[in-house]
Amino acid sequence: MNVFGDYVRQRRLELQETDAAFSLRKVAAAIDVEPSYLSKIERGEQPPPGEKTIIALAKELGEDPDALLALAGKVSEELLAIIRKRPKLFAQLIRDLKNMPDHAVLRLVREVRDGNW
Amino acid sequence: MNVFGDYVRQRRLELQETDAAFSLRKVAAAIDVEPSYLSKIERGEQPPPGEKTIIALAKELGEDPDALLALAGKVSEELLAIIRKRPKLFAQLIRDLKNMPDHAVLRLVREVRDGNW
DNA sequence: TGTAGTGTGTAGTATATACTACACACATGA
DNA sequence: TCATGTGTGTAGTATATACTACACACTACA
Known part of the structure; x- marks a missing residue:
């Protein structure tokens, strides 16, 4: 039941087929986390990262940030702030x-x- | 800047004027937390409690749970689940x-x- | 004057969140 | 064969969250 990690890994591997900039290490560097951490997240050994990291990841992979946050069981702070008002x-x-x-x-x-x- | 605590204390004191069931200790017992904890929350010495406790408090004080959660800087898990779908x-x-x-x-x-x- | 009730002060705890640092093993091409 | 790049394993850390347990001081009233 590792929806988030599985999804990210799949997307990354798809992109990696045609572009070497999508190795785990390169992506990890781009979103500013340790490669081992991203590896663990993709394999579900660690829970999804924080909002900032997820949004950076979404941009990197060309995914919708709100959708990726949702896969991580989160809703963006920006939306929450609107609701709270x-x-x-x-x-x-x-x-x-x-x-x-x-x-x-x-x-x-x-x-x-x-x-x- | 202790919106949540100030609001709760004010509401509780209002109710306490006409009903002794709204002493800090009684309310704490009703929502199942330690009196000292509720005291600290009302005075802003502790941040607002968790969702379950806030909802119990809202019921006890006759307040709207979503509004009270908002004062605590939160949005109910129930709403978040709807959004995440x-x-x-x-x-x-x-x-x-x-x-x-x-x-x-x-x-x-x-x-x-x-x-x- | 004691006891019942009021709020508060002190000192913790358990669990979750969000990561880092670094070493390791394997593959590939130069 | 060795430098470079790939993913992974091990062992931590810092900070936040959500509280408990218990002692203390004060007030009121019977």
């Missing part, structure tokens, strides 16, 4: 959307974005 | 709503709730 409002909205299908939520996102509000 | 969708929605006024978000909540979706 109006906790009741956002709590209700999120709970109400819990069981809505993706397309409904997406429609909502678009309407908000289009500014009919 | 569809991280990209929720991330976008939350960021888009960041600068919307309350009434706009509220209108959205109501529309969702009324099930025009």
Whole structure:
């Protein structure tokens, strides 16, 4: 049950096939952690790293930071801060959307974005 | 800058004026922590407690759990789990709503709730 | 005057989080 | 054959989180 590590390793190996800059050591250097640490994370011997490291990793691998954070069981501090400013409002909205299908939520996102509000 | 503790103490003292069940010791017992710990939290000598304790405290004081968690700089695990299931969708929605006024978000909540979706 | 209740002070503990430092074994090409 | 690069194993560290246990001083009232 090592979703995060497995996912990262798979993505990295894919990229490594065509670009030597994606060896474990190179990636570790790019995101500023020890190679052994990244190795352990990929193999699930260590839990996922902290938010900053995950976001750096996402950028390095061309992944969506929020999605990668989610795989690590986290939600970005930036989003949490937004929620904490109006906790009741956002709590209700999120709970109400819990069981809505993706397309409904997406429609909502678009309407908000289009500014009919 | 002890928002959480100050707020809790104020609420508790208000309630204590008309009901002796809201002494520090009684409340501590009700939420299952040591009195000295609650005392320190109220005075800001200790950071806010964990989620479970905050929710128990909110119930005891008749406060909104999400609001009290927010004062403690937290967001409930329950909401986080919902977000983590569809991280990209929720991330976008939350960021888009960041600068919307309350009434706009509220209108959205109501529309969702009324099930025009 | 003692006992019941109030809040507080002191001194810890267990567990989790987020890593570092360095040595090791294997492969590959020059 | 040896320098370079690959991933991994071992053994730690610093800091934060979330508390407990118990003694102490003060107040009120019976």
